Amino acid sequence: MKYAVVTGGTSGIGLGVAKMLLSKGYYVFVTYVGAKPVDLFENYEAIHTDQTSRKDVYDFINYVKSKTNHLDCLVCNAGITIRKLFVETEDSDWDKMMEVAVNSHYIMVREFYTIIPEDSRILFTGSQMGLMPHAMVLAYGVTKAAIHALAKNLVKEFDGTGTTVNAIVPGFVETPWQKEKPEEIKQNIYRKTAIHRFATVDEIVDAYRFCIDNPFVNGSLIEVNGGYSYK
Numbered sequence: 585m586k587y588a589v590v591t592g593g594t595s596g597i598g599l600g601v602a603k604m605l606l607s608k609g610y611y612v613f614v615t616y617v618g619a620k621p622v623d624l625f626e627n628y629e630a631i632h633t634d635q636t637s638r639k640d641v642y643d644f645i646n647y648v649k650s651k652t653n654h655l656d657c658l659v660c661n662a663g664i665t666i667r668k669l670f671v672e673t674e675d676s677d678w679d680k681m682m683e684v685a686v687n688s689h690y691i692m693v694r695e696f697y698t699i700i701p702e703d704s705r706i707l708f709t710g711s712q713m714g715l716m717p718h719a720m721v722l723a724y725g726v727t728k729a730a731i732h733a734l735a736k737n738l739v740k741e742f743d744g745t746g747t748t749v750n751a752i753v754p755g756f757v758e759t760p761w762q763k764e765k766p767e768e769i770k771q772n773i774y775r776k777t778a779i780h781r782f783a784t785v786d787e788i789v790d791a792y793r794f795c796i797d798n799p800f801v802n803g804s805l806i807e808v809n810g811g812y813s814y815k
Contacts (some may be wrong), residue, residue, distance in 0.1 A: 585609065585610070585611050585627075585644040586608075586609060586610045586611070586654075586656040586657065587610060587611050587612075587613070587648075587652045587654060587655050587656055587657075587702060588602075588605045588610040588611070588612045588613070588655070588656060588657035588658070588659065589612075589613045589614070589615075589648060589655060589658050589659065589692070589696075590602045590605065590612060590613075590614045590615075590659040591603050591614070591615045591633075591635065591659065591660055591661050591662035591688070591689065592614070592615060592616065592631070592661045592662030592663070593612065593614025593615065593616065593659070593661065593789070594614055594616040594621035594623065594630055594769075595616075595621075595718070595759070596757070596759035597661060597709060597754065597757060597759065597785055597788055597789070598614065598659070598662070599614075599623060599785075600785040600786060600788070600789040601659050601661065601707075601789055601792050602614055603625070603789075604789050604792065604793055605657060605659075605796075606625055606626075606627060606628060607775060608656060608796070610621065611627040611629075611652075612627065612628050612629070613629050613631060613644075613647075613648050613651070614628070614629070614630050614631070614633055615630075615632075615633035615635065615644055615662060616630050616631075616632060616633070617632065617633070617634050617635075620632075621793045625727070626679045628774075629646060629678075635662050635683065635688040635778060636679075636680045636684055636688075636693055637685040638642050638683075638688075638691075641688045641691055641692070641810060642647050642695075642772070644673070644692075645691070645692060645695045645696065645812075648696070648709070649696075649699065652699070653699055654699050654700075655696050655699050655703050655704070656698050656700075656701060656705070656764040657704060657705045657706075657707070657796065658692065658693065658700070658704075658705075658706045658798070659709070659792065660689035660692065660693070660706070660707070660708045660709065660731070661707075661708045661709040662684055662685070662688070662689075663681075663684055663685040663709065663711075663724070663728070663731075664681055664684050664685070664720050664724075665681065665723075665724040666679060666680065666681060666723070666724075667721060670722050671743075673722070673723055677723065681705075681723045681724060681727050682723075682726075682727055682730075684727075685724075685727035685728065685730070685731055685807075686727055686730045686731060686734065688736060689708065689731070689734070693706065693738060700742075700747060701747075702721055702745045702746045702747060703745075703747060703799065704745075704746075705748055705772075705795065705796050706735075706738065706742070706747065706748070706749040706750075707749075707750055707751070707752060707792055707795055707796075708731045708732075708734065708735045708749075708750070708751040708752070709731070709751070709752055709754070710728050710732050710735070710751040710752060710753040710754075710805060711724070711725070711728035711731075711753060711754060712753060712754065712755045712756075712807070712812055712813075713725040713728055714726075714727075714728025714729040714731065714732050714753070715732075715805075715807075716752065716813060720741035723753070726741060730760055731751060731752070732751050732805055735749050735750060735751040735805070736749075736751075736801070736803050736805075739802055739803040746799065747800060748795065748799065748802040748803075749802065749803065750795045750801055750802065750803065750804045750805075750806060751804070751805050751806070751808045752788065752791045752792055752806050752808065753805050753808065753809070754781045754783060754788045754791075754808050754809065754811025755777065755782075755783060755807075755808065755809030755810055755812040756773050756777070756783065756809075756812070757782055757783045757784070757785060757788055758782045758783065758784055758785065759785065770782075773812075775810055776811070776813050777810045777812045777813075778810060778812075779810035779811060781810070782810075783808060783809075783810060787808065791806045791808045792801075794806070
C-alpha cells in the first residue's frame, strides 16, 4: 500500500485532496487543529497537530514513521491567515503564519526525506496571493511566496530520483472559510475573475491529481484561478 500525508486534511482543499488519494488506494495521514473531524474514512487517520508548535510537528512526523517505512506522497497544504492591517500585525502573528505554512513543511520534507522512495510526489498549496498583493493579508502572501520558492528549490534535492515537487496556486475557492465572506466582498472578487465565481474544491483537486499522475510535471507553479485580476 502507498502512504500519504496531507496537512490540514480535514476540510476544504486538504480534505478534497485526501479523498482523491484514498480513491487511488493510498493510506492517508492528515493533520488538523480545532474540533475532531466528523468525516472519517477507511485508511484515513486524522492526528491533532498544532503546526505552530515544533513539538507537535515532530510528534506527528515520528508517529507517521512508526506506522510506515515509506511515504509516497506528501501534500503540504496547511496554512493560516491573520487578517490585520500591516502596522497592526504583531511579531507573534507573523511567526504563527510562517511557522504553519513554511517552517513546519520544510521540517516535514527534511525529516521524511529518508523514507520518500523514488517516483514519489511532493505537493504544496500555494496561493494567488503569493503572486500578487492583496489587501489585509501581506504576511499570508509572503508565506505563500515562500512556499512557491521552497517547491522550486526542493527540485534540486530530489534530482535523479523521479520524485517531483510542485505547487498548486489556487485563486479563490468555495471553502468553508471563504463562504463566510460578506456578499459584497464576494461580488467584488467575482468581478475581478473572468469566470465570475469562486472555484469548487473539486476543480482545485484536479490540479493535484494532474501532478500526481504526470511524472514529467516538476518544479511548476500550477495556477488555477479562473482568470483572476484579468482586468
